Amino acid sequence: MTRQLSHYVNRDLSWIEFNRRVLQEAQDTSNPLLERAKFLSIVTSNLDEFMSVRVAGIQDQIRAGYTKMDFTGYTPQGLWKRLIKRTTTMVYDQYRTYREVFRCLGREGILITSVEELNANQLKAVTQYFQEIVFPVLTPMAVDQSRPFPLVHNKELYLAILLQQEQDHAIHEDGPLFAIVQVPSILPRFVPVPGRTNSKKMEFILLEDLIEHNITSLFNGYTPTAVHPFRLTRNADLTLNEDGAEDLLEEIEKELRRRRWGIPVRLEVARGMHPMALEILKEELEIEDNLIEIDGPLDLSFLMKFVHSLPGHDNLRYSRLDPVYPHEFDETDDMFEVIRQRDVLMYHPYESFDAVTDFIEQAAEDPDVLAIKMTLYRVSGQSALVQALSKAAESGKQVTVVVELKARFDEERNIAWARQLEKSGCHVVYGLVGLKTHAKILLVVRREQGTLRRYVHVGTGNYNDSTATLYTDIGLFTSHPIIGSDASALFNEVTGYSSPYEWKAFGVAPTDLKEKLFRLIDREITNAEQGIPARIIAKMNSLSNQEMIDKLYEASRAGVQIELIVRGVCCLRPGVAGRSENIRVISIVDRFLEHARVMYFHNGGDEEVYLSSADWMTRNLTRRIELMSPVFDKNLRKTLINMLQLNLDDNVKSRELQSNGTYTHVKNEMMPFRSQFEARSIPQWKYYV
Secondary structure, three states: OOOOOEOOOHHHHHHHHHHHHHHHHHHOOOOHHHHHHHHHHHHHHHHHHHHHHHHHHHHHHHHOOOOOOOOOOOHHHHHHHHHHHHHHHHHHHHHHHHHHHHHHHOOOOOOEHHHHHHOOOHHHHHHHHHHHHHHHHEEEEOOOOOOOOOOOOOOOOEEEEEEEEOOOOEEEEOEEEEEEEEEEOOOOOOOEOOOOOOOOOOEEEEEHHHHHHHHHHHOOOOOEEEEEEEEEEOOOOOOOOOOOOOOOOHHHHHHHHHHHHHHEEEEEOOOOOOOHHHHHHHHHHHOOOOOOEEEEOOOOHHHHHHHHOOOOHHHHHOOOOOOOHHHHHHOOOOOOHHHHHEEEEEEOOOEOOOOHHHHHHHHHHEEEEEEEEEEEOOOOOHHHHHHHHHHHOOOOOOEEEOOOOOOOOOOHHHHHHHHHHHOOOOOOOOOOOEEEEEEOOEEEEEEOOOOOEEEEEEEOOOOOOOOHHHHHEEEEEEEHHHHHHHHHHHHHHHOOOOOOOOOOOOOOOOHHHHHHHHHHHHHEEEEEEOOOOOOEEEEEEEOHHHHHHHHHHHHHHHOEEEEEEEOOOOOOOOOOOEEEEEEEEEEEEEEEEEEOEEEEEEHOOOEEEEEEEOOOOHHHHHOOEEEEOOOOHHHHHHHHHHHHHHHHOOOEEEEHHHHHHHHEOOOOOOOOOOOOHHHHHHHHHOOOO
8 A cells, every 4th residue: 555645745854854965975977076075974874863853753652552553653662663764875875985985995095905005014013003003092891791881882882802812722612702802982083004115006995894903902812703894873862860950051051961861773884794792792782673784884974084184185075165265354453343334244254254253352352342242052162252251251341151061962061161161251052042153243332422332144054164164154254223122132031131122124933934934925925816926035954843844835835936955854745736836945956065055035115034043943043042033234145135036046066956856967058167167266256235
């Protein structure tokens, strides 16, 4: 019996399609070889997080006996089976691609080889490396009656070892013993091998292979009969009791410690693992269903560091992109003067994030600046921005920082930043109970000619100088008094007690963002019904909120032309007669991760454009503090429409969502147009009106 097609694509199955698009970039022979290897790494990192959060959550539902269907028509049990089948197929495709990529890299003189293939001089060198660097770090952990099975850490690589005791040169009759050894993540996964005579090739061996080759040095008097790598993924989602927590920071630290003991979700083992070793792992780790045998190195996330560490080989990489400094600030030492005169739009990574850091540093040093307030969600490891905030507080300015401690997998880093900021005298706020603070906003209050002026930066991405070189995001500097007033009210609501505020410009979740978006969509519906041209363009990372999808279906039925640029999950089905035939959905996966959220509404010709921190997901609209800000400057609105049109015109890296939930490459008669490559010419078209 054929399953009836739901009105919606399941969120998790849609995510699988997204990660497959990432894998397609690794398979695309038009991409440089080393970039293809990096995409293989991203596929692994994405899948790790998906398993430890989304699949773990479904596993929890099954364990709790939850059988209710979600709005896409799936029960947890039915969804689990499909996810395991599709992720397993994806991993097999990923490793087939890995072998192809490294065959090609081998022809370019870059090889990951086995210890057995090394010559005598090479073997001597790597053995010395093992003895001097690796051996002192290793800890063999035996498992027997007196030594219980040790804690296996989440996503760390281990070797499972079966041993026989040597007794008078004979094998002991008690059968194999079992032990594990953690492959130390503190050391590089890839070990350079000295070159062969008259060869320009660069050879590497994997750390786990080097340890396996020297495994007898860890077990004197025993003979290893089998050595196999394995890797465990645990449930890594935090379960916080925020209402009962006296100190949120301490509560999160406790949960981070508990994460080490998260319930096992997935076990990866090398293909051909000894049956006895496999049974011991399955029994001790209590895992049966999500077991995958891998024909190749476990955990390909190491390829990212591998590629970055390789010297030279520029012909195997994307051409270098040097972000340009926003020309508005090029010839001035006073950024405040520029922003007083006009709004400034920045498009990262094509334009440098340094301008944001410079603005905070200038504010920190300016004696007329009285206060700096900002939100921090994900911050880089070496943040100049945090240093500037600390400097401002130490100089006596009122500095308030809303640090989101619950930013998944960045909790520890954010805790460290929060403590550093507190030590320097900043007022650190951890947000509101039950809500993540995901808004991206910076407010500077400055004394000017007897009055106070507010300078605001709103953005679509995190205040993170590292990801600003890898993600496409948009930031806006403005001194518009209405935006400044709303910015002050937003910080007052987050840091203190405040009655509901009537926003003059912003849309703010969870209070009114969804309702504001609905009003904007309803306006387009009314125009379409009256025969007035009606159009919506919305760019975001994910679209999964059922009410929002239904509202877009309503708009489509009314005749509104809707174009959605959704990089990741999309639960809406486009192109369905009578429901969504006026909706087109594309996804762009390319060199940079498309991260900007931009909304355009035709509004009968009086066009409106908004920047937002929020995707159209339930969590963003109902469980997070999010921000959507209008762009008032007419020229900058035109610039943003140009940016959206770049994406819509892409026919190289754009895939279009079909009504069955799959994606196909956009193909048309136009000349090849790759939006991310065209965006590099920003200085020429950015301010075209």
